[in-house]
Amino acid sequence: MDSKERELLQLIEKNGRLETATIARLMGISVDETKQILEKLEKEKVILGYSAIIDWTKGTEEGAVTAMIDVKVTPKRGVGFDKVAERIYRFPEVKAVYLMSGVYDLSVSIEGKTMAEVGRFVSEKLSTIDSVISTTTHFILKKYKHDGLVFSDNDEDKRIVVSP
Amino acid sequence: MITEPTSKYLANTVQSIQPSGIRRFFDLASSMENVISLGVGEPDFVTPWNVIEASYHSLEQGYTAYTANAGLLELRKEISRYMKRRFGVTYSAEEEMVVTVGASQAIDLALRAVVNPGEEVIVVEPSFVSYAPTVTLAGGVPVPVNTYSQDDFKLQPEQIEAVITEKTKVIMLCSPNNPTGTVLSKGDLERIAEVVEKHDLLVISDEIYAELTYDEPYTSFSAVRNMRDRTILISGFSKAFAMTGWRLGFACGPKAILQAMLKIHQYTMMCAPTMAQHAALEALVNGQKDVVKMKESYRQRRSLVIHALEEMGLSCHVPGGAFYVFPSIEKTGLSSEELAEQLLMKEQVAVVPGSVFGESGEGHVRCSYATSVQKLEEAMRRIDRFIKTL
Numbered sequence: 178m179d180s181k182e183r184e185l186l187q188l189i190e191k192n193g194r195l196e197t198a199t200i201a202r203l204m205g206i207s208v209d210e211t212k213q214i215l216e217k218l219e220k221e222k223v224i225l226g227y228s229a230i231i232d233w234t235k236g237t238e239e240g241a242v243t244a245m246i247d248v249k250v251t252p253k254r255g256v257g258f259d260k261v262a263e264r265i266y267r268f269p270e271v272k273a274v275y276l277m278s279g280v281y282d283l284s285v286s287i288e289g290k291t292m293a294e295v296g297r298f299v300s301e302k303l304s305t306i307d308s309v310i311s312t313t314t315h316f317i318l319k320k321y322k323h324d325g326l327v328f329s330d331n332d333e334d335k336r337i338v339v340s341p
Numbered sequence: 342m343i344t345e346p347t348s349k350y351l352a353n354t355v356q357s358i359q360p361s362g363i364r365r366f367f368d369l370a371s372s373m374e375n376v377i378s379l380g381v382g383e384p385d386f387v388t389p390w391n392v393i394e395a396s397y398h399s400l401e402q403g404y405t406a407y408t409a410n411a412g413l414l415e416l417r418k419e420i421s422r423y424m425k426r427r428f429g430v431t432y433s434a435e436e437e438m439v440v441t442v443g444a445s446q447a448i449d450l451a452l453r454a455v456v457n458p459g460e461e462v463i464v465v466e467p468s469f470v471s472y473a474p475t476v477t478l479a480g481g482v483p484v485p486v487n488t489y490s491q492d493d494f495k496l497q498p499e500q501i502e503a504v505i506t507e508k509t510k511v512i513m514l515c516s517p518n519n520p521t522g523t524v525l526s527k528g529d530l531e532r533i534a535e536v537v538e539k540h541d542l543l544v545i546s547d548e549i550y551a552e553l554t555y556d557e558p559y560t561s562f563s564a565v566r567n568m569r570d571r572t573i574l575i576s577g578f579s580k581a582f583a584m585t586g587w588r589l590g591f592a593c594g595p596k597a598i599l600q601a602m603l604k605i606h607q608y609t610m611m612c613a614p615t616m617a618q619h620a621a622l623e624a625l626v627n628g629q630k631d632v633v634k635m636k637e638s639y640r641q642r643r644s645l646v647i648h649a650l651e652e653m654g655l656s657c658h659v660p661g662g663a664f665y666v667f668p669s670i671e672k673t674g675l676s677s678e679e680l681a682e683q684l685l686m687k688e689q690v691a692v693v694p695g696s697v698f699g700e701s702g703e704g705h706v707r708c709s710y711a712t713s714v715q716k717l718e719e720a721m722r723r724i725d726r727f728i729k730t731l
Binding site (some may be wrong): 184192204312337 | 361363366367370371376378379380382385469470471519552637641642644645648649657691693712714
């Protein structure tokens with residue numbers, strides 16, 4: 178990856194909605210070149226998608242419950258943990274799956290409407306998978322920071338308007 | 342001018358100084374809503390968390406007492422290592438350094454340490470608003486030398502020669518410059534150094550923006566051949582480490598001068614705030630990665646703003662450092678103050694009229710790009726709309 182690609186990725190990682198023209202100006206390159214780099218990175222699946230970070234607790238009646246589940250599994254011969262991970266991440270309720278070092282193997286993030294819904298998923302879908310030995314479910318009580326963004330309103334400019 | 346009866350008690354020197362032109366503008370902009378300010382002379386970043394946390398920790402540990410007059414020795418040693426590492430200049434932490442309340446205090450100490458009543462100090466304009474008044478307060482006579490956009494606001498050595506008298510003692514340099522963003526290259530500095538040496542002058546080099554250069558590596562005036570013993574190097578933590586409110590700066594220079602500055606500091610300030618010194622120590626030890634990140638962000642926004650100004654047809658030299666652009670507003674037919682005021686009233690964008698930085702700042706405005714990309718783009722749209730109505 179060259180330095181322009183890296184710079185562009187760092188810019189859109191912070192703000193995926195930056196317009197191509199703005200990115201071009203920030204980087205001091207042409208709009209065409211910016212488009213080319215973006216397309217290349219999308220094609221190579223370096224950029225996998227663009228999403229918004231949303232505080233669902235605000236302005237909506239729909240609550241969301243997120244749980245992080247520590248999963249211990251027996252790895253399958255030949256494919257290791259990958260096959261089990263795939264069986265788990267194919268469920269749409271699953272937001273994230275990571276292979277971990279330490280006392281358990283997979284960390285699985287689940288999102289549901291209610292605790293009961295998440296509970297059902299764990300008992301009916303997750304723990305019934307062959308290779309799964311045990312699960313430990315942790316419900317998230319409050320989000321303070323997610324993907325580098327702080328969930329608070331205290332970000333106004335605290336500087337005086339004009340200074341030497 | 343104050344006309345209350347008690348004004349008769351005021352010292353003549355103080356009476357002779359005008360309040361900064363920036364003040365009136367601040368009052369005006371503060372009274373309005375929905376203002377996008379490009380008038381702020383400080384980073385838009387909050388101090389990196391590890392630095393804030395180090396200060397908390399020092400307070401928890403009970404470090405609430407005075408430090409040595411010159412500042413914590415540990416901090417001075419770290420400053421000494423930092424100056425060597427970043428700028429290749431060597432100063433003894435024990436004898437050639439003082440930690441001050443912002444670079445501003447360091448400038449005041451430097452001037453008071455070397456200027457006798459009536460001696461002349463060359464101030465390169467457009468300049469930071471404090472230089473000339475600080476010279477006056479120190480009993481000196483500020484002698485402005487104008488720089489111009491056709492020279493990219495670079496000081497020409499022959500301009501110094503033209504104003505030198507037998508009373509000239511000091512030249513105040515600031516590179517990267519506030520408000521123009523101009524950076525003096527090694528070659529520029531060497532040419533100035535020749536004049537300095539020839540006329541046996543001293544240089545107060547304000548290098549507070551030294552970390553923020555975008556196009557070429559920075560040269561400290563003190564690193565120029567034979568200049569170390571003619572330089573009082575002023576710097577601090579405000580700009581590079583986003584620590585303006587902590588008020589922490591420092592000065593380095595030859596022993597005799599630094600000891601004289603320390604004497605004034607000892608009697609008038611005791612020491613810089615202890616908790617800020619602990620924060621600064623952390624900034625030097627673990628803060629360079631944040632400096633790099635912030636600098637990258639300024640460089641990108643510089644590119645954004647220069648592009649936008651070009652498209653509006655406002656000519657602007659590309660500033661090599663700091664976080665200001667200083668475009669010419671000549672084509673608008675307005676004075677810098679008129680433009681700044683009308684722009685504020687009509688489009689709620691605050692810029693600083695160039696005239697507050699000295700006579701040669703007229704015809705320009707200072708725009709700081711230390712503001713979010715979204716706000717910068719909106720400000721540029723508003724300025725463009727404003728210019729089209731003229």
